[in-house]
Amino acid sequence: MSSENPPPKVTTAKPAPTTVGPTTGERAVLWAGFPVLGAVALWLISRAAGWVASLPWAPLQGPFKLVASAPEPLVSIIALAVGLLLGAGLALLADLEYVTAEIGPERAVLTVDKVTRTAPRAATAAVFQDGKNLVLLGHDTAELARVHGDFDTKRFAAAFEQHGYPWHPDGDPHAADFRRWVTGQPDLSTTEHTLLQARARALKKNEKADAEQLRAELATLGLVVREDKQKGQHWRRVRATQDRPGAQPESR
Structure with missing residues (x-):
């Protein structure tokens, strides 16, 4: 008697995750461009310090007079160095936004x-x-x-x-489900109004961390909130389900 071997199992490999973000070229332009622009800008300002100091209506007369009276090449060296550092700081902030x-x-x-x-x-x-x-x-x-x-x-x-x-x-x-928030809307609870009022104050003061924390608190009540360019708030309710998987911050 002859025995047949079972057919081999076919396994389908899952595709590898895709990493996406700023390209090396974009980051290179960012980290090279900002420091250079900062250095050039501050050097040009130092060159114009004497002229600005001669204008009676110009602000910051004291600092400009001090720069104009300093010897060369010390002024240029300091201006270039400080400009580079300021540009690098701006590049770091911009890089974090990616x-x-x-x-x-x-x-x-x-x-x-x-x-x-x-x-x-x-x-x-x-x-x-x-x-x-x-x-x-x-x-x-x-x-x-x-x-x-x-x-x-x-x-x-x-x-x-x-x-x-x-x-x-x-x-x-x-x-299309979003509605603009105004105080006193009857289909919002007192707690929801209180949180939205607090978030409106945070948005007005540009307190981003507080605004995001209040967004998270509203989410636990089943409200999705977003704001327009004038910082007006719009809200909608989520659909009621027994299983609401969510994503939480993992690390900072």
Whole structure:
């Protein structure tokens, strides 16, 4: 009797995660350009110090007179050095604004300003750009992640689509559900109004950390909140489900 060997099992390898973010060239331009521009700008200001000091209506007369009276090449050396340092500081701040991501078949890991958020692929129902924000929504329409920063929309869209995420090129599929917040709306609770009022004050004072913390507190109550260019707040309720997977900051 002859025995037949069972057919070999076919295993399909999952695609490797895609890393997306600023290119090496973009970062090189950033880190080279800002310090050079800072050095040139401060050197030009030092060259014009004597002229500015001669204008009776010009502000900061004392500092400009001090610079104009200092000997060369000391003034130029100091101006170039300080300009380089200021430019490097601006480059660092700009670099922190870049959004980077590792997008794979099981999860998307998003990082900006040293804060990391993770959204499971199975829990993600929509991905889209909202101004300078990259937003991932769950199946209950709650936000799994909202990261604010600089990112190349086409590269991020391609990476998400490559791994089967539902990218929405036209933006938020639930945009029509948002309502502008005003005090006294009867379909909001006292607690929700209180948090929205506190967030309005934080936005007015440009207190970003407080505004984001209050956004998270409103999310626990089932409210999705965003603001317009005039810092007016708009809200909508999430759909009620028993399972609401979310994404929390992992590390700073």
